[in-house]
Structure formats: structure tokens, C-alpha cells
Amino acid sequence: MSTGSMSARTACDVIVIGGGAAGMMAALQAAWAGASVTLLEKNEKLGKKLYITGKGRCNVTNVAELDEFFASVPRNPRFLNAALRQFTHEDTTATLDMLGMPTKVERGGRVFPVSDKASDVTRALARGMKDAGVQVCLNTEVARVARGEDGLLAVRLAQGGTLLSPCVIVATGGVSYPSTGSTGDGYRFARDNGHTVTPLRASLVGLTMEEKWPTLLQGLSLKNVRVSARVGKKKIFDELGEMLFTHFGVSGPLILSLSSHLPEDFSQAAVTLDMKPALTDEQVDLRLQREFAQNARKQLSSVFVELMPARMGPVFATLCGLSADAPVSQITREQRQTIGHMLKALPLRVTGTRPIEEAIVTRGGVDVTEITPGTMMSRKTEGLYFAGEVLDVDAHTGGFNLQIAFSTGALAGKSAAERALSWQ
Numbered sequence: 001m002s003t004g005s006m007s008a009r010t011a012c013d014v015i016v017i018g019g020g021a022a023g024m025m026a027a028l029q030a031a032w033a034g035a036s037v038t039l040l041e042k043n044e045k046l047g048k049k050l051y052i053t054g055k056g057r058c059n060v061t062n063v064a065e066l067d068e069f070f071a072s073v074p075r076n077p078r079f080l081n082a083a084l085r086q087f088t089h090e091d092t093t094a095t096l097d098m099l100g101m102p103t104k105v106e107r108g109g110r111v112f113p114v115s116d117k118a119s120d121v122t123r124a125l126a127r128g129m130k131d132a133g134v135q136v137c138l139n140t141e142v143a144r145v146a147r148g149e150d151g152l153l154a155v156r157l158a159q160g161g162t163l164l165s166p167c168v169i170v171a172t173g174g175v176s177y178p179s180t181g182s183t184g185d186g187y188r189f190a191r192d193n194g195h196t197v198t199p200l201r202a203s204l205v206g207l208t209m210e211e212k213w214p215t216l217l218q219g220l221s222l223k224n225v226r227v228s229a230r231v232g233k234k235k236i237f238d239e240l241g242e243m244l245f246t247h248f249g250v251s252g253p254l255i256l257s258l259s260s261h262l263p264e265d266f267s268q269a270a271v272t273l274d275m276k277p278a279l280t281d282e283q284v285d286l287r288l289q290r291e292f293a294q295n296a297r298k299q300l301s302s303v304f305v306e307l308m309p310a311r312m313g314p315v316f317a318t319l320c321g322l323s324a325d326a327p328v329s330q331i332t333r334e335q336r337q338t339i340g341h342m343l344k345a346l347p348l349r350v351t352g353t354r355p356i357e358e359a360i361v362t363r364g365g366v367d368v369t370e371i372t373p374g375t376m377m378s379r380k381t382e383g384l385y386f387a388g389e390v391l392d393v394d395a396h397t398g399g400f401n402l403q404i405a406f407s408t409g410a411l412a413g414k415s416a417a418e419r420a421l422s423w424q
């Protein structure tokens, strides 16, 4: 471990606050660049959130090309240009591989540990930090970050004591799943140092609905359906996939993705579900005519069972203003057309999101216009860096959020080390 330019008064060249994906990568890269690094983590262990990612398997990154990556980042994608170019998904997998944690690519370009264990990611990064000489302080909560004397930054610890350093990287995460340690402390550090924090909202989260009918279908998942959303005439979302009815409304991969596109005022968005995305309206009507002819002596439920999961039939019939017990022979042409329309565009009246604490990721954060994209350093306070979810960037599911944490962490780590080592 090099002591770099560290003076007698400074704790080390670089202090990293937060031992999540971004913080561990930042510490590792700063140490590899020759800086002496201290990482402060308030939990009793590193990577508590990493541990629950990808349902315990940790979707570490995605092999998507850069353009596709940007398309998966609904807010401020261009801010990430430098970070994603200087530390790519290949760099993530190569780093993990080098640290003894090989990865594999799955459907949709998603990358997972070969072991399918999220804990292996933290173990690999922790091993890397140890070998690189990073001083990891667990159970160490940072209370404040302020400008100290001689251009140093002063990191005040909750348990008492202050550490001085020329460079401090804030990698404290967002506010979702606070039990993992992400309680939004970094936003306070940012504001204290002159930064704007854009409004915090839930993203990649389940949606609540105006009507009660989805709760009747709780636990039912629909595969190969299309969910679309419009604000006025503008289509803001249109994707195929899987969704789930829950006790509060709707969730599942499609709905999580939809949540990151919805406007602040949910009432502006018209969301619809297409249960037959492979068929046109006309083809759906022809299919209905055929089903009606084949089930002429039966009840409507016999037709619905051919078109949707059995549990959904009675609820769907009510939504069409009909009864599932109605004889098929008595269904009028208009009623058949209503059924067809509802199959293709069933309205999902979304009222809001589940609480931000339940979100996969926080939308909003430290305003990226106040951060230099090529270094991750604050434009407000010299020597202060931000990385990971604390920034106002968030992405879709698929490994993109962790790659953002790794890329911004790596860039902040390298830049901070460079600055610290040339600092007088």
C-alpha cells in the first residue's frame, strides 16, 4: 500500500463512505491506482443490499452495447457516457473474474456469478480490497462531511472523531430497502456541501390501482402480455413480458419497468393491458367468433378459459359488464366486440407506487449537472465525489443499476486517487 501524498494530519488519501457495490469498487480502484484508502461502512458487514440482488443471485451487469444501455437508463443517460466507457461491463466481469468470481451470461444479456450466489460478489470485492490494502471500518457511521482546514475534507463519525482527507467518495446508495443501510445519508452530505438533490421517488416498484379487482387475482401472473402507457397522445411505455396481480395492485417485471417511466402525476397516464399481443383487433374478433361457435351451447366461462387463466374469467366477465355464467348464445355482437376490446386494451387505472422503501431503486438524487461526468467530482466542493445510486440516475432491471454503481464507483475511485496523489 502506498501512502501517496498523505500528510501527517490526514487519515488517508481517499475516504470512501459506503460499502455497497459503488463504494467497494471505488475503494478497490483507488487502491489499485496507488492511493491509501479507508472505507467506512455503518453496517456490521459489507454489501448488505448486494446480498439480496437478483433474488440472491446478483445480476451483476448486462452485456448490452452502449446504445442499448443508454436506452435502459430513463434519466440522465448521457451523464454516464464517460463512466460507462472507462469501466465497461467487460471490466466488471474481468475484475470479478480476476478476484476469483467467474460469471455467466443468461437471457437478455444478464450476467450472474457462475455460483449463482450474490454473496460471492461481496466476498470477491472484499478479498480484492484486503489484498490491495484498503482499510475497511465496519460499524462506522458517517454523520457529516464538511470542508476542513487546508483544503481537506472533514468526515465526522457518528461515534465521535473526525477523519481528514483530500478526497472523499460518497457511495451511500439511495433510500430503498433501508434495512440494508441505504437510508439516504448521502443526500444530506450533498446538501451540506452545496448540492441540489432532485425529488426522490420509487422506481422499479409495484403499482397500486384504483379498482379492487386486481386484488381478487392476487398471486396470478400473466405471461407474454403487453403493457402500454400513454400521456395524452404520447406513448411513454410499450413492452411485452410478464406481470403479476398482488394484494395492492400489480407488480412483476413489466410493471416494475413501467414504474420507471410514469410521470409524477399518475392520473395523466393511461395504462392498458393487451392479453393477446400476437393478434390484431380483427384477429381477436375472428378468434372470438370461432370460440363462440364452438361453445354455442355453453357458458361464457368456457370461452374465457380458452383465452386466459381460469381464475381470471369471472373477473374479466365483470369488467366487460357480463356474467361468466351467461349463455354464449345470448351474447350480442356489441358485447363480443367489448370482450375483444377488453382483451386488447384492458385499462389498468394506476394510482401510485408502493412506498419508496419497497422500490428496487431510487429515482432522483444528487443533481448530475453539479457533478463533473469525467471524474465524478463535485462542481461545488473540491475533493468530494459521488458514485452509485446516490446520484440522480436509475435504470431498468437487467443488471444496469449495478453496472452504473460499478462504473461510477470505478471512475470516482481512479479520479480521487489521481487527485490525492498529486495533492499538496
Ligand SMILES: Cc1cc2nc3c(=O)[nH]c(=O)nc-3n(C[C@H](O)[C@H](O)[C@H](O)COP(=O)(O)OP(=O)(O)OC[C@H]3O[C@@H](n4cnc5c(N)ncnc54)[C@H](O)[C@@H]3O)c2cc1C
Binding pocket: 017, 018, 019, 020, 021, 022, 023, 040, 041, 042, 043, 046, 047, 048, 049, 050, 052, 053, 054, 055, 058, 059, 060, 061, 140, 141, 142, 143, 171, 172, 173, 174, 176, 177, 180, 181, 182, 183, 184, 185, 186, 359, 360, 361, 387, 388, 389, 390, 398, 399, 400, 401, 402, 403, 405
Ligand atoms: C431487492 C433488490 C434487488 C436488486 N437486484 C438488482 C440486480 O440484480 N441487478 C442490478 O443491477 N441492480 C439490482 N438492484 C439495485 C442495486 O442493488 C442498487 O442500485 C445498487 O446496490 C446501488 O449500489 P450503491 O453502492 O450505490 O448503494 P448500496 O448498495 O445501497 O450501498 C450503500 C452503502 O452505504 C452504506 N451507508 C449508507 N449511509 C452510510 C453512512 N452514513 N455511513 C457509512 N455507511 C453508510 C450502507 O450501509 C450501504 O452498505 C436491486 C435492488 C434491490 C433493492
